Amino acid sequence: MSDGGTKKFSVTIPEELAATVQARIGKGSFSAYVSEALARQIERDNLRELVSAAESQHGPVERSAVEAKRALLRDDAHEHVSGNSSAA
Secondary structure, three states, X not given: OOOOOOOOOOXXXXXXHXXXXXXXXXXXOHHHHHHHHHHHHHHHHXXXXXXXXXXXXXXXXXXXXXXXXXXXXXXXXXXXXXOXXXXX
């Protein structure tokens, strides 16, 4: 994620959110937690841009097709976790 350099920023966040983060990380690095959250948000933004570009080129994806793929992924994940295999 980083090439070693850092830059200091001053940000303002709601007190309740800061307290929740602090309770979760304890004496851990608040900055590291925020950096990881920002990296995840950038990944989401990039994915949204990719989906938008694909939809503009190929048209929108049908919701039923998305749900069918999710079901397949959930099934596959369940098989790996439980140790089951569909191949006999």
